[in-house]
Amino acid sequence: MLTGLVVRNPRLRQPVPAALAGTVVGRRLLRVSRRAKYLLLDFGDGSVIVHLGMSGSLRVVAAGEVPGGHDHVDFVFGTLALRLRDPRRFGCVLWQAGDAAQHPLLARLGPEPLEDAFDGAWLHRVTRGLRAPIKHVLMDSHRVVGIGNIYASEGLFRARIHPLEPAGRLGPQRCARLVAALRATLGEAIAAGGSTLRDFVGGDGRPGYFQQQYFVYGRDGEPCRVCAATIRRIVSGQRATYFCPACQRRT
Numbered sequence: 001m002l003t004g005l006v007v008r009n010p011r012l013r014q015p016v017p018a019a020l021a022g023t024v025v026g027r028r029l030l031r032v033s034r035r036a037k038y039l040l041l042d043f044g045d046g047s048v049i050v051h052l053g054m055s056g057s058l059r060v061v062a063a064g065e066v067p068g069g070h071d072h073v074d075f076v077f078g079t080l081a082l083r084l085r086d087p088r089r090f091g092c093v094l095w096q097a098g099d100a101a102q103h104p105l106l107a108r109l110g111p112e113p114l115e116d117a118f119d120g121a122w123l124h125r126v127t128r129g130l131r132a133p134i135k136h137v138l139m140d141s142h143r144v145v146g147i148g149n150i151y152a153s154e155g156l157f158r159a160r161i162h163p164l165e166p167a168g169r170l171g172p173q174r175c176a177r178l179v180a181a182l183r184a185t186l187g188e189a190i191a192a193g194g195s196t197l198r199d200f201v202g203g204d205g206r207p208g209y210f211q212q213q214y215f216v217y218g219r220d221g222e223p224c225r226v227c228a229a230t231i232r233r234i235v236s237g238q239r240a241t242y243f244c245p246a247c248q249r250r251t
């Protein structure tokens with residue numbers, strides 16, 4: 001049961017709706033799920049949608065714990081509170097009545113990479129005719145969500161596919177290999193507690209530890225862990241892209 005909603009600063013990337021407390025306080029939280037980078041708190045006839053932006057975090061704290069200057073929103077559940085801290089205020093706390101998937105921010109998203117719908121056949125189908133580099137396609141949230149720069153780089157390395165390979169040139173076998181590699185990379189990252197750059201902390205306030213295991217990401221100039229060739233860094237689509245020129249040849 002949500003017993004209180006404290007909004008200390010509603011000015012996030014989108015304003016926290018003024019009516020939100022009146023809508024959700026007194027309702028039971030039925031389920032917590034995630035879609036892309038959106039956290040969905042299901043209150044039955046609608047959901048609170050939370051995005052952490054660039055620097056946000058959620059922690060469970062004692063409801064009476066004195067807030068810091070960046071602790072903008074508390075969802076109070078009796079003696080505990082789920083506290084949103086967001087120093088850069090790029091996050092959001094929104095309400096969607098009915099099915100959260102209908103919210104404009106969520107309605108156009110591609111499938112999740114760990115869902116069954118994301119398989120080699122799907123990737124092959126949606127990349128026909130695309131001349132864009134496969135890495136750009138993987139990182140386009142309208143095609144598939146949740147594959148950031150790190151995982152795209154690592155997955156392409158494991159699948160031995162050059163990041164600039166035109167997506168439409170990947171045949172069924174390479175598509176299947178790439179999906180398997182992406183799933184393996186993401187699965188290992190989750191098991192290791194999530195990757196982290198700078199600000200990420202888990203609900204217990206501890207950082208993630210995936211970054212020790214990278215094959216290529218951030219390793220330019222270092223030897224490939226598989227073949228000892230020198231890892232290269234290029235900039236593509238304004239993002240740093242790392243690959244092994246020997247393991248990942250252009251076809």
Ligand SMILES: [Zn+2]
Pocket residue numbers: 224225226227228229244245246247248
């Ligand atoms: Zn190599």
